[in-house]
Amino acid sequence: MIDVVFFDLGDSQGSTETKDQYDMVIIGGGPAGLTAAIYASRGGLDTLVIEKSSEGGQIAATEKVENYPGFISIDGLELAEKFSDHARHFGATISNRGVRNLTFCCDKKTIVMDDSSEIEAKTIVIATGATHRKLGVPGEKEYEGKGVSYCAICDGAFFRDKHVAVIGGGNSAIDEGLYLTQTASKVTVVHRRDKLRADKILQERAFNNPKMEFVWDSVVEEVQGDAFVNNLVLKNVKDGTQSDFPVDGVFIYIGLVPNSALLKNLLQTTHDGFIKVNPVTFETSLPGVFAVGDVIDKELRQIINAAADGASAASSAIKLYF
Amino acid sequence: MGLLKKKDQEQIKDRLAEEMKDTVKIILFLTEDESKCHYCNQTKEVLQEVSALSGGKLEVEEYNYEQNKELAKQYGVEYLPGFVILDKDSKHYNVIFHGAPFGHEFATLLEDIIVISNGANPPVSQEVVEKLKAINKPVKIQAFVTPTCPYCPKAVLTAHFFSMINPEFISGEMVEASEFPELSAKYGVSSVPQMVINDGANSFVGAFPEKEYLEEVLKVL
Numbered sequence: 001m002i003d004v005v006f007f008d009l010g011d012s013q014g015s016t017e018t019k020d021q022y023d024m025v026i027i028g029g030g031p032a033g034l035t036a037a038i039y040a041s042r043g044g045l046d047t048l049v050i051e052k053s054s055e056g057g058q059i060a061a062t063e064k065v066e067n068y069p070g071f072i073s074i075d076g077l078e079l080a081e082k083f084s085d086h087a088r089h090f091g092a093t094i095s096n097r098g099v100r101n102l103t104f105c106c107d108k109k110t111i112v113m114d115d116s117s118e119i120e121a122k123t124i125v126i127a128t129g130a131t132h133r134k135l136g137v138p139g140e141k142e143y144e145g146k147g148v149s150y151c152a153i154c155d156g157a158f159f160r161d162k163h164v165a166v167i168g169g170g171n172s173a174i175d176e177g178l179y180l181t182q183t184a185s186k187v188t189v190v191h192r193r194d195k196l197r198a199d200k201i202l203q204e205r206a207f208n209n210p211k212m213e214f215v216w217d218s219v220v221e222e223v224q225g226d227a228f229v230n231n232l233v234l235k236n237v238k239d240g241t242q243s244d245f246p247v248d249g250v251f252i253y254i255g256l257v258p259n260s261a262l263l264k265n266l267l268q269t270t271h272d273g274f275i276k277v278n279p280v281t282f283e284t285s286l287p288g289v290f291a292v293g294d295v296i297d298k299e300l301r302q303i304i305n306a307a308a309d310g311a312s313a314a315s316s317a318i319k320l321y322f
Numbered sequence: 323m324g325l326l327k328k329k330d331q332e333q334i335k336d337r338l339a340e341e342m343k344d345t346v347k348i349i350l351f352l353t354e355d356e357s358k359c360h361y362c363n364q365t366k367e368v369l370q371e372v373s374a375l376s377g378g379k380l381e382v383e384e385y386n387y388e389q390n391k392e393l394a395k396q397y398g399v400e401y402l403p404g405f406v407i408l409d410k411d412s413k414h415y416n417v418i419f420h421g422a423p424f425g426h427e428f429a430t431l432l433e434d435i436i437v438i439s440n441g442a443n444p445p446v447s448q449e450v451v452e453k454l455k456a457i458n459k460p461v462k463i464q465a466f467v468t469p470t471c472p473y474c475p476k477a478v479l480t481a482h483f484f485s486m487i488n489p490e491f492i493s494g495e496m497v498e499a500s501e502f503p504e505l506s507a508k509y510g511v512s513s514v515p516q517m518v519i520n521d522g523a524n525s526f527v528g529a530f531p532e533k534e535y536l537e538e539v540l541k542v543l
């Protein structure tokens with residue numbers, strides 16, 4: 001059997017025609033946005049979800065999900081597809097386009113799309129998620145695509161029988177590191193502390209995997225190479241010593257930055273850009289504008305509570321504005 | 323007993339019935355020497371299955387590559403399996419696939435079939451269309467992908483959409499990187515999607531929006 005994927009990729013031939021007015025426009029089609037869409041549609045709102053890349057957001061690039069209730073283990077992509085099918089089933093429209101700008105003026109909320117068309121919304125849900133944080137060290141940008149990667153599932157195939165480093169100690173780092181052991185000859189986790197943050201079950205798998213090794217208390221100071229990455233300069237944070245660490249590739253999973261550039265100066269955020277919301281209604285500092293999922297200021301960033309945020313936001317919107 | 327799962331078959335059938343208008347023809351180049359082409363048989367089978375689900379609207383024509391090298395060259399097929407998608411009048415839009423269209427790239431395949439079946443008017447903004455039509459020198463876009471990469475179909479489709487708009491000068495190719503390791507190594511591909519323009523005159527990594535994508539393409543001119 002062959003695995004094939006065929007999300008409806010877009011607007012070709014008007015298969016997902018959009019109108020110029022909706023009760024609710026949700027920006028971002030990950031678990032938070034799609035769950036908001038399910039609740040809004042079932043609540044009778046005319047609902048549009050705008051997703052610029054792949055439905056499901058970050059979960060579409062996750063190999064296995066093992067902590068979403070009801071599924072002991074499910075492909076990230078399959079779960080993403082179930083979420084979007086579910087939203088469509090109850091009448092939400094999902095449009096594969098990009099947003100250029102948002103304007104809030106005089107009681108009107110307008111979304112300006114990439115093609116300059118405009119959509120007016122009575123309520124907006126920001127579910128734009130987050131992107132992988134970069135190290136910000138010399139060589140990282142230069143070697144992006146030449147041995148520096150942020151997507152194990154995309155690029156793992158290029159490191160068959162090679163030695164790669166994974167930077168980070170959380171769930172993503174360990175998950176992706178374990179995925180890479182399927183192809184790489186050795187996977188070294190480089191973490192700035194002396195223990196992992198990842199869930200215990202993942203830690204056990206990592207410690208028991210013969211291909212996985214660990215470098216503790218260390219941060220990357222520089223990525224070096226010729227045409228391709230061949231070395232990391234590591235610094236031990238405890239004694240300050242520097243050392244060379246030869247590798248063929250490096251995968252970086254050191255946390256997230258919120259996709260909130262669109263909203264700069266429009267909404268209240270933390271100093272690093274996560275949107276502040278009312279923890280009960282998920283409304284932002286602007287009435288009628290809600291925010292959910294990885295883009296908001298919160299402790300735990302998981303599929304389950306992203307979905308819960310979406311449900312809460314949609315039902316508060318219905319109560320407050322319809 | 324096919325390669326496509328039962329549930330997938332039903333969805334493909336519905337989608338094609340709903341969205342295909344005119345007939346479309348795939349010209350597929352294969353070799354019988356399995357050591358030279360690991361995915362030729364599976365690609366052939368899957369395309370035949372899709373054809374069988376199309377209600378007669380998708381025809382697949384197979385050619386032995388060794389015996390039809392000249393024809394393959396005309397269509398821009400250089401590696402196996404390789405295929406192109408033509409419209410009802412057998413017009414070639416330089417929409418080229420090198421490698422098996424599996425995983426996420428199956429989505430690309432279906433989308434291309436549907437767009438070409440509807441007259442090859444891809445959803446690209448007017449501004450970008452005008453700049454593409456003004457191109458009057460050959461531009462070859464090779465989009466290197468892996469079947470597990472969720473960002474890749476968009477990057478391949480953009481290349482294909484560009485070539486549909488100006489097939490006289492632009493060709494858009496999917497290249498499945500893991501099937502052609504030597505080619506990937508030649509251009510130093512280790513992250514996908516990576517676009518290689520005019521044999522390496524420019525290259526970039528990432529599924530850029532169409533405007534930025536076009537800017538990168540225009541750099542080779």
